[in-house]
Amino acid sequence: xxxxxxxPAVVVPYPHHVDRHQEKNALELGEGVRIVHxxxxxxxxxxxxxxxxxxxxxxERARMSAALAHAVPLDGGVRILEELAVLARGR
Numbered sequence: 001x002x003x004x005x006x007x008p009a010v011v012v013p014y015p016h017h018v019d020r021h022q023e024k025n026a027l028e029l030g031e032g033v034r035i036v037h038x039x040x041x042x043x044x045x046x047x048x049x050x051x052x053x054x055x056x057x058x059x060e061r062a063r064m065s066a067a068l069a070h071a072v073p074l075d076g077g078v079r080i081l082e083e084l085a086v087l088a089r090g091r
Contacts, residue, residue, distance in 0.1 A: 003029055003072035008064030010034045010049060012041065033070030
C-alpha cells in the first residue's frame with residue numbers, strides 16, 4: 001500500500017519475527033521508506049518525523065514519493081493475471 005499510494009513512510013519492523021519479513025519488505029521499497037529499529041525509537045526519531053511532516057520536509061517527501069514510484073508497478077495485479085493466463089494456456 002505504501003508504494004501504490006506513493007506515500008513516504010517510517011517503518012518500525014517487528015523485531016522478534018523469525019524471518020524478519022517486515023524489514024525485508026521495507027528494504028524493497030528503497031529510499032521511499034525509513035526503517036527505524038525499535039531500540040532506536042526516541043527523541044531524535046520524533047524530531048526527524050516532525051521535520052519530515054512540516055513544510056521544510058516537502059522536498060524530502062517528494063524524493064521519497066518518487067523513489068516509491070519505482071519500487072512497485074501499479075499494474076502488478078494485471079501482470080500476475082497475464083502470467084497466470086500464459087501458464088494456463090500452456091497446459
